[in-house]
Amino acid sequence: xxxxxxxxxxxxxxxxxxLVNMYECEVGDRCLIGPFVEIQKDVIxxxxxxxQSHSFICSKARIGNSVFxxxxxxxxxxxxxxxxxxxxxxxxxxxxxxxxGSNATILPxxxxxxxxxxxxxVVTKDVPPNSIAVGNPxxxxxxxx
Amino acid sequence: xxxxxxxxxxxxxxxxxxLVNMYECEVGDRCLIGPFVEIQKDVIxxxxxxxQSHSFICSKARIGNSVFxxxxxxxxxxxxxxxxxxxxxxxxxxxxxxxxGSNATILPxxxxxxxxxxxxxVVTKDVPPNSIAVGNPxxxxxxxx
Amino acid sequence: xxxxxxxxxxxxxxxxxxLVNMYECEVGDRCLIGPFVEIQKDVIxxxxxxxQSHSFICSKARIGNSVFxxxxxxxxxxxxxxxxxxxxxxxxxxxxxxxxGSNATILPxxxxxxxxxxxxxVVTKDVPPNSIAVGNPxxxxxxxx
Numbered sequence: 071x072x073x074x075x076x077x078x079x080x081x082x083x084x085x086x087x088x089l090v091n092m093y094e095c096e097v098g099d100r101c102l103i104g105p106f107v108e109i110q111k112d113v114i115x116x117x118x119x120x121x122q123s124h125s126f127i128c129s130k131a132r133i134g135n136s137v138f139x140x141x142x143x144x145x146x147x148x149x150x151x152x153x154x155x156x157x158x159x160x161x162x163x164x165x166x167x168x169x170x171g172s173n174a175t176i177l178p179x180x181x182x183x184x185x186x187x188x189x190x191x192v193v194t195k196d197v198p199p200n201s202i203a204v205g206n207p208x209x210x211x212x213x214x215x
Numbered sequence: 216x217x218x219x220x221x222x223x224x225x226x227x228x229x230x231x232x233x234l235v236n237m238y239e240c241e242v243g244d245r246c247l248i249g250p251f252v253e254i255q256k257d258v259i260x261x262x263x264x265x266x267q268s269h270s271f272i273c274s275k276a277r278i279g280n281s282v283f284x285x286x287x288x289x290x291x292x293x294x295x296x297x298x299x300x301x302x303x304x305x306x307x308x309x310x311x312x313x314x315x316g317s318n319a320t321i322l323p324x325x326x327x328x329x330x331x332x333x334x335x336x337v338v339t340k341d342v343p344p345n346s347i348a349v350g351n352p353x354x355x356x357x358x359x360x
Numbered sequence: 361x362x363x364x365x366x367x368x369x370x371x372x373x374x375x376x377x378x379l380v381n382m383y384e385c386e387v388g389d390r391c392l393i394g395p396f397v398e399i400q401k402d403v404i405x406x407x408x409x410x411x412q413s414h415s416f417i418c419s420k421a422r423i424g425n426s427v428f429x430x431x432x433x434x435x436x437x438x439x440x441x442x443x444x445x446x447x448x449x450x451x452x453x454x455x456x457x458x459x460x461g462s463n464a465t466i467l468p469x470x471x472x473x474x475x476x477x478x479x480x481x482v483v484t485k486d487v488p489p490n491s492i493a494v495g496n497p498x499x500x501x502x503x504x505x
Binding site: 120 | 217234236251253271273287289290291295297318320337351352
């Protein structure tokens with residue numbers, strides 16, 4: 071079944087349950103999950119988040135509150151795949167209020183609160199809070215600068 | 216339902232109606248829509264277009280005739296997401312005869328007729344007609360130069 | 361039907377047969393195919409490969425053994441699409457032991473054995489064996505250098 075052992079928060083919504091693959095994960099209150107999304111086991115997503123269509127969130131991702139994940143965003147937990155032993159996988163931490171643009175790729179990093187990741191960015195390093203990061207590899211600068 | 220209130224032109228075809236999400240949009244004559252495609256409300260697509268698998272076309276996109284949209288292409292209508300009030304969204308205009316390569320990301324821009332957007336390009340600025348644009352951010356040059 | 365005329369090897373597994381589009385292709389023994397994957401006709405995939413979610417493998421791709429294809433990877437067989445006559449399409453050769461990172465884009469090239477393509481890379485040129493290639497366009501260097 072495409073949705074298995076998912077803890078869905080209050081008023082959270084999966085737009086098309088038959089068009090996602092979600093298992094053994096937690097999704098907070100009032101979240102919205104679009105079609106063609108995969109969320110793997112052990113992922114924890116906070117409240118008031120959106121995961122837009124075509125995005126993939128891997129094991130070891132921890133997502134805060136009010137995070138917006140655009141379309142076609144891919145998370146990566148293994149810098150030298152494929153290593154099927156989980157001990158090689160690294161955490162990806164997305165703090166509160168982060169926005170991730172469409173088609174971005176997120177390696178195992180921490181993205182600080184209220185940062186904006188540009189569409190198509192490939193994020194290979196930690197991003198400080200209140201930053202904008204764009205490009206491949208992504209370079210961060212303070213928001214508003 | 217994954218297809219709702221869609222005006223499909225003559226001889227237009229959605230290859231797998233159960234594997235798309237299309238709503239309140241118009242698709243012209245003889246178009247072909249692949250699997251795992253989402254097309255949002257108010258999108259207008261001209262005649263003789265193809266939207267290949269895994270692509271996402273957002274509200275505010277206007278697509279001309281004979282446009283080819285590759286696989287995994289993501290359109291973006293909001294430069295500073297998430298803003299849920301539509302007044303912040305900007306138009307994306309794709310003129311006749313444009314080709315968009317796979318995994319490209321299209322911000323709110325106008326792409327002039329007969330231009331070619333390279334695979335993986337991130338298009339953040341308008342592209343003149345008869346151009347090739349590649350890279351992240353994409354840089355345009357005349358076709359044939 | 362989303363799976364049609366596919367030759368699946370021994371112990372190969374398509375995780376969700378209703379959430380893929382695969383036709384007239386061969387997949388070797390012990391392969392794993394994730395959800396939201398499209399594999400076109402004439403593709404040949406060797407043994408012990410994984411094709412992760414959201415990836416698209418086009419006609420003219422020949423994939424060796426023990427190849428890992430991440431999430432959201434797009435293969436391209438036509439440098440100047442759309443040309444619907446197959447005579448314009450070029451081969452993509454992925455040798456044994458290659459790993460392709462998520463959201464990478466693979467133009468018609470040969471990727472040599474045991475090479476690693478970084479997440480988000482746009483591969484426009486051949487990659488020698490035992491290389492790492494990252495960026496847009498991707499640049500290759502020897503692994504371990």
